[in-house]
Amino acid sequence: MIRNFFRHILDSFKNLRRNGWMTIAAISSVTITLALLGVFLSVILNTAKLATDIENNVRIMTYIKLDQHDNDKQYTDPKDKTKIIDNKNYHVIYDQIENLDHVTNVTFSSKDDQLKKLIDSLGDTWELFKGDANPLYDVYIVEADKPENVKPLAKKLSEIDGVQKAEYGGKNTDRIFKVANTIKTWGLAGSALLIFVAVFLISNTIRITIMSRSREIQIMSLVGAKKGYIRWPFFLEGAWVGLIGSIIPVLLVNYLYNVAYKSFTPSLITQGLSIIKPTEFLPVISILIVAIGMVIGSLGSVISMRRYLKI
Structure with a gap:
């Protein structure tokens, strides 16, 4: 079993290299989607934090x-x-x-x-x-x-x-309370929607790469290869695509967030406000981006190839 596992890992790397442009297309799609997701989540979560601070700082x-x-x-x-x-x-x-x-x-x-x-x-x-x-x-x-x-x-x-x-503040402060509640409600809903969009885009990109190799999957099934043996390299390949595609988004979010924190913090502190500290926020958002990329990539591969195993 251990020997097969390492063989599957080796096969997944070979497949990534062998598929060339399709691999690059999948990684690019994952990179763009996760970068948008990371930036959007950073903005929404910190906007919600500022809204709460404003609400509590009246x-x-x-x-x-x-x-x-x-x-x-x-x-x-x-x-x-x-x-x-x-x-x-x-x-x-x-x-x-x-x-x-x-x-x-x-x-x-x-x-x-x-x-x-x-x-x-x-x-x-x-x-x-x-x-x-x-x-x-x-x-x-x-x-x-x-x-x-x-x-x-x-x-x-x-x-x-x-x-x-x-x-x-009268009516202005009342508006702040309403805006704060709106941001917290719709911000979280928007984050959930963007995660769903990320799942859809990444899984569909992975599906296209699987479709281009449908004949390979069918031949392996016809010669007697077990479904688990066929599935594992694709599962790992999807995970690698998600992992590699998450590297640039993680670096980008870390860089932009540190720049934003240094730029906005001086003016916010004078008003009793603050965004989330990088030491608290960046490890969490980085792990989240990597996890989303790997999970969606691997599950997208497995789900997309199911139809080709039914022969």
Whole structure:
């Protein structure tokens, strides 16, 4: 049995070389299909990841009224700049926010911090608003435990005494939630559809190569060769076609993904987002591409030659 197995492996290599252009055509078809599949899966899975991050990263901007000094233990008397007042209402608003249900984190950002972000993003023009000319509000950035609790929590925050308004993006954020759910649903469906297309294209390409050798299969059957003996070299040949055809897609996906990760990560991190790390994603997608290529190639060979064994 072991001797036959190694003979089948040797025969499968000989068949690959002997069939020349048909082998190249099959490998090319597998390469193109798996490359498209790898790129598509990379985009879909990371888009779904970003959609989830966006969905979970929605924050409620709680703007404090201008006459409130909730985060200052002391503040300057607006009527007398030389006078310092102890703030008896220090953290009154903060404590109310923290005690609300579904609040997981509260971060303070002063109006000076808000202005600095605008200057960094939009240029030095905004520097004329420094100091007393600053028209912005102090903000408590509130994070909710679940996306569905953002809207009702924003309403409760806006009702707190001393809060000017509480914003979470309104309709735009609602659209983000819908888009996130759509991407996760249809993205997975699209991936499954592309895998099905890959199976169809690769198996049909393998079938064409088998058809070109139908006479060889029939002659082997007529001289008394067992079906298993005939089937094994073709099974292994299909697996080699899938394996060889997956090499370029794996290298391509690894290269493109590393380039994309280095390009997009800096800007995404500033927004609290990220795509899947290459060390976590690439080994999985590489194994998946190779496995799909080998399984479809080998099964495609066996299924395609069944009709020629029925004589």
